[in-house]
Amino acid sequence: MITCEEFFAEFADYLENQVSPEVRQELELHLSQCRACHVLYDSSRKTVKIVTESSSFELPRSVSDPIIDRVMAKLRTDRG
Amino acid sequence: MSFLKELRLEDKFGPFLAFQVAVGFIPNLLRAQSLLPRVIEAQAMLEGAARLREGSIPRVQRERILLSIAADRKDTYCISMDSKVLSSLGAADGQIDDFLNDYRRADLSAGDLASLQFCLKLARHAPSVSSEDIEALRACGFEDEAILEAVVVTALAVYRCTLSVGLGPGPDFGPRKLTSTRIDPPREGVRHSLLPDIHEAARRKGPYVPAPYLSPKTFAPFGVVQKSHGFIPNFFRAQTLRPDLLEAELEAVGRILLPEDVLTRVQKECILLVVSAANLNSYCVAVHCNMLRGLGMPSEDGDQIAVNHHESNLTESEKALLDFAVKLGTRGSEFSCDDVVKLQTLNFTDEQILECVVVTALNNFANTVQMGLGIEPDFAPPPVFEENKVHLSGAALTPTQSEGAVCLVHTLQDADAELVAQAQAGKLEAFEELVRRHTQLIYRTLMAILGNPIDAQDAMQDTLLSAFKHVSGFQGRSKFSTWLVSIARNTALQRLRSRKNIESLDEGECNEEGDLRPRQVRAWQDNPEQSHSKSEIRQLVETGILALPAKFRVVVMLRDIEQLSTDEVARQLGLSVPAVKTRLLRGRLMLREWLSPHFTASTKGAVQ
Numbered sequence: 001m002i003t004c005e006e007f008f009a010e011f012a013d014y015l016e017n018q019v020s021p022e023v024r025q026e027l028e029l030h031l032s033q034c035r036a037c038h039v040l041y042d043s044s045r046k047t048v049k050i051v052t053e054s055s056s057f058e059l060p061r062s063v064s065d066p067i068i069d070r071v072m073a074k075l076r077t078d079r080g
Numbered sequence: 081m082s083f084l085k086e087l088r089l090e091d092k093f094g095p096f097l098a099f100q101v102a103v104g105f106i107p108n109l110l111r112a113q114s115l116l117p118r119v120i121e122a123q124a125m126l127e128g129a130a131r132l133r134e135g136s137i138p139r140v141q142r143e144r145i146l147l148s149i150a151a152d153r154k155d156t157y158c159i160s161m162d163s164k165v166l167s168s169l170g171a172a173d174g175q176i177d178d179f180l181n182d183y184r185r186a187d188l189s190a191g192d193l194a195s196l197q198f199c200l201k202l203a204r205h206a207p208s209v210s211s212e213d214i215e216a217l218r219a220c221g222f223e224d225e226a227i228l229e230a231v232v233v234t235a236l237a238v239y240r241c242t243l244s245v246g247l248g249p250g251p252d253f254g255p256r257k258l259t260s261t262r263i264d265p266p267r268e269g270v271r272h273s274l275l276p277d278i279h280e281a282a283r284r285k286g287p288y289v290p291a292p293y294l295s296p297k298t299f300a301p302f303g304v305v306q307k308s309h310g311f312i313p314n315f316f317r318a319q320t321l322r323p324d325l326l327e328a329e330l331e332a333v334g335r336i337l338l339p340e341d342v343l344t345r346v347q348k349e350c351i352l353l354v355v356s357a358a359n360l361n362s363y364c365v366a367v368h369c370n371m372l373r374g375l376g377m378p379s380e381d382g383d384q385i386a387v388n389h390h391e392s393n394l395t396e397s398e399k400a401l402l403d404f405a406v407k408l409g410t411r412g413s414e415f416s417c418d419d420v421v422k423l424q425t426l427n428f429t430d431e432q433i434l435e436c437v438v439v440t441a442l443n444n445f446a447n448t449v450q451m452g453l454g455i456e457p458d459f460a461p462p463p464v465f466e467e468n469k470v471h472l473s474g475a476a477l478t479p480t481q482s483e484g485a486v487c488l489v490h491t492l493q494d495a496d497a498e499l500v501a502q503a504q505a506g507k508l509e510a511f512e513e514l515v516r517r518h519t520q521l522i523y524r525t526l527m528a529i530l531g532n533p534i535d536a537q538d539a540m541q542d543t544l545l546s547a548f549k550h551v552s553g554f555q556g557r558s559k560f561s562t563w564l565v566s567i568a569r570n571t572a573l574q575r576l577r578s579r580k581n582i583e584s585l586d587e588g589e590c591n592e593e594g595d596l597r598p599r600q601v602r603a604w605q606d607n608p609e610q611s612h613s614k615s616e617i618r619q620l621v622e623t624g625i626l627a628l629p630a631k632f633r634v635v636v637m638l639r640d641i642e643q644l645s646t647d648e649v650a651r652q653l654g655l656s657v658p659a660v661k662t663r664l665l666r667g668r669l670m671l672r673e674w675l676s677p678h679f680t681a682s683t684k685g686a687v688q
Contacts, residue, residue, distance in 0.1 A: 003297070005297065006297055011665065012662070013661070015665070015668075016646070020287070020314075020317065020456075022290060022292050023293050042603065042604060043603070043672055044672050046604050046679065047672040048640060050609055050621065050679075051621050051636070051641065051671060052640050052641070054617050054618045054621040054622075055618060056621045056622045056641050059519060059523040059537075063537065064523070064540075067540050067541055067544075068544070071515075071545060075511075075548055
């Protein structure tokens, strides 16, 4: 079986679902037998899910509209 | 004797000795590279592994393949060299003539005939090879290892022919003439239009042979690639069935591409990029665009070189070097000593010209292996390249490439293109609409760099004004959204500088190398997001992201919050894809550490 270090070398691609079937097989064998890496994988996957679904840093229209309006007004005045 | 100066190397020089022992003479093709002994070593390694050593395909059959491809390309140097070797292996003169004139008359077994036809097809027009050709080989009893070997032997033949055309070595033996009655065997699968072939080839995806996992720890060459590239390209992963071939290729690549004593890395990557583009090899185009970005070239410049280097901002002599490489790599029959002289008059040294020839040969080797094995891309090719492929295929086929010049201006398909044109004509409403489309992207880019909402909102106003001021200069070399992000980035960075809060987006590469592996190993809940309200989670995530060092924050923001693809993030930030992946993982793991106390199983329900 591959070592934790070898597992970790492929981890970024595995998390992005970008490994070949052969590599996937090795990684999943490792995951089934190594609790630490399993926790790492499971929590990282959940982290990505939570972060992507958090709608963080969404600028509400109530804030963005006045900014855009101000800019457009300035551009229109500059044009004369 | 050849086109370039030669030095006298002793016969006991390792590669010379090896050839003397294996084939009984030192080919002039090797002597023609004496200005750079390291490239002779590279060729000797490739030949040693793919041709001279015992393999899955009998040695004599591999020699027949080499000879037939040389004959197909009417490469008189290689024909004379390979005929001699084949005859020393016991082939009768009559049989050798059959390979030179029409291999179908040579009395071959069904299997030998099938592999020869496959190799000829791959060498003639690699994009036409598909999974069906591989299945045909399997039906004749070929094992995966033999298929891989056939592909690499073909690539070696292409490599040697490219060298012989580019270097013009004197014949090792009396020339062996092709008879004037030579009948060209049928060109299976080669069509007039190139593009349908490509789509057809994409029908069943590669890679065509299994690629067992090979660890960078136990297979040292992978460890070296991991270090030098930051990742192991699929190109190498797809050949793990034969570590011996792989090792030789990696050694050769190391000797040809990595040293900077003659041409620079950037110059060599440009050669690889333009010749791959002319060969319509999207995989290799994507790889080399990324390598160039990793070497500091802006993405639009790399894209422009891929589509048409004449329109790029390279110097005239650099363009001439690339013209030379494209002609050698794709239109060998038109290439002559005059092309070499042309570079010499532009003050290129013989060493530089030699290295350019070798890099071009290596490129054709790689293009052949990639298409022959159906290797899946690591990265997306530049969208402009894909869209312009149809023009490019025309350009690759006609000698007057520069007349069919393709410039990127207005050729990129972008949903914003029409509005951009209107905005450039001064229509304010069009500009306003564009801005509204991309508000979130701009804001998140600013937040990522500045790290606080008040600054980001201020900077938003500056960004929009600056975008309007410069919109007429936007040339469509990238997507409009990419261009907007670059304006936002510059605006934000300017602000950071004036605030004297210099938090670099690029420095400190070294700490990316450190041990990323986390210590926190408590299991998380099954559905962690259900234990907190949406607004609590958002608060947690936002705080966590703002606490990240800027270079990780920017990548996480664009990839996970704005949800651009990794390729797009790389493009927008002018980074290579591997660099983005490393930073992304680092950022995600830091966020994981930050979120962990809130979501581990034992804290379930702690916050209600």
